Amino acid sequence: MTMQQRKLGSTGIIVGEIGMGGMPLSVNGRPTEEDGIRTVHAALEQGITLFDTADSYCLNSTENGHNERLLAKALHNRPEVVIATKGGHIRPDGRWETDGRPEHLRQACEDSLRALGVEAITLYQFHRPDPKVPFAESVGTVAELQREGKIVHVGLSNVSVAQLEEAREIVTVASVQNRMNLFDHSSMAVLNRCEELGIAFLPYSPLNGMGNAHGIGSNEKLSRIARSYEASPQQIAIAWLLQLSPVILPIPGASKAVNIVNCAGASNLKLSDEDVAELNGIAAQITA
Numbered sequence: 001m002t003m004q005q006r007k008l009g010s011t012g013i014i015v016g017e018i019g020m021g022g023m024p025l026s027v028n029g030r031p032t033e034e035d036g037i038r039t040v041h042a043a044l045e046q047g048i049t050l051f052d053t054a055d056s057y058c059l060n061s062t063e064n065g066h067n068e069r070l071l072a073k074a075l076h077n078r079p080e081v082v083i084a085t086k087g088g089h090i091r092p093d094g095r096w097e098t099d100g101r102p103e104h105l106r107q108a109c110e111d112s113l114r115a116l117g118v119e120a121i122t123l124y125q126f127h128r129p130d131p132k133v134p135f136a137e138s139v140g141t142v143a144e145l146q147r148e149g150k151i152v153h154v155g156l157s158n159v160s161v162a163q164l165e166e167a168r169e170i171v172t173v174a175s176v177q178n179r180m181n182l183f184d185h186s187s188m189a190v191l192n193r194c195e196e197l198g199i200a201f202l203p204y205s206p207l208n209g210m211g212n213a214h215g216i217g218s219n220e221k222l223s224r225i226a227r228s229y230e231a232s233p234q235q236i237a238i239a240w241l242l243q244l245s246p247v248i249l250p251i252p253g254a255s256k257a258v259n260i261v262n263c264a265g266a267s268n269l270k271l272s273d274e275d276v277a278e279l280n281g282i283a284a285q286i287t288a
């Protein structure tokens, strides 16, 4: 079956309604480059055209841009594809730290342009507010990079509603990428605001994150519902996100081709209202 498509917020760009996160291809436990490229090509064959990456998806700062280079290599000459990258995290000795200083973001953007081999980045997301730098200063820098033609559309990641509103005073926000899945509804208010504004919402860790994704079927409700659709628990988790809002574009990460192919199968899966209501209750059950 062909994958359904959705608009990437107000950008006017149409992509497959399920995207792919590139992180597992470049961090600890990553596959060989050959196997990684095979996974990306398997995603493409399923109709996935939105690929999420970041300069910081690598083992450590000696190889910044690892994931951007891998995706660029696997996806060159594919005009239908959107590679959305991010800047604002650094990886000294493999740690995850933030750097939202204007000088860092300028350099990071230049490096991402080179890693992706493009003249302008279709969607550049400010990865995470840096507590050491005024948020407006970081967002202002990304807005300048857009005015200079290095970025086409600006996205945010890991933001609150208040930060989204602050950024909107500075720049047109095309997308927000926050953590959201069956087990974590903490960004629901941000999603609702995105829906009101027609901003794309990219839920990250849609399968509850790299360490948890394989085991989500241990949730009894989820596994029972999955069985009733002859689907995997991961497919149900993605179908639930798709039904949550028309502005959502889930970006499951995968290092193995078989897993991203399975995720793609969640397109066209229609959950009943009763099952959606039951799935809605899972997060409350976890936090209770």
Ligand SMILES: NC(=O)c1ccc[n+]([C@@H]2O[C@H](COP(=O)([O-])OP(=O)(O)OC[C@H]3O[C@@H](n4cnc5c(N)ncnc54)[C@H](OP(=O)(O)O)[C@@H]3O)[C@@H](O)[C@H]2O)c1
Pocket: 020, 021, 022, 023, 024, 052, 053, 127, 128, 157, 158, 177, 178, 203, 204, 205, 206, 207, 208, 209, 210, 211, 213, 214, 232, 234, 235, 251, 252, 253, 254, 255, 256, 257, 258, 259, 260, 262, 263
């Ligand atoms: N903005 C941010 O701060 C932020 C933070 C985290 C992630 N992200 C982005 O969001 C993407 C997704 O999040 P994530 O990678 O953290 O977590 P996730 O998508 O919830 O889980 C990823 C894991 O799910 C497994 N998986 C995928 N499909 C599966 C299936 N059908 N059945 C069983 N297991 C399956 C993969 O295993 P295999 O590796 O074995 O295939 C992978 O390691 C990332 O890749 C990244 O692009 C952004």
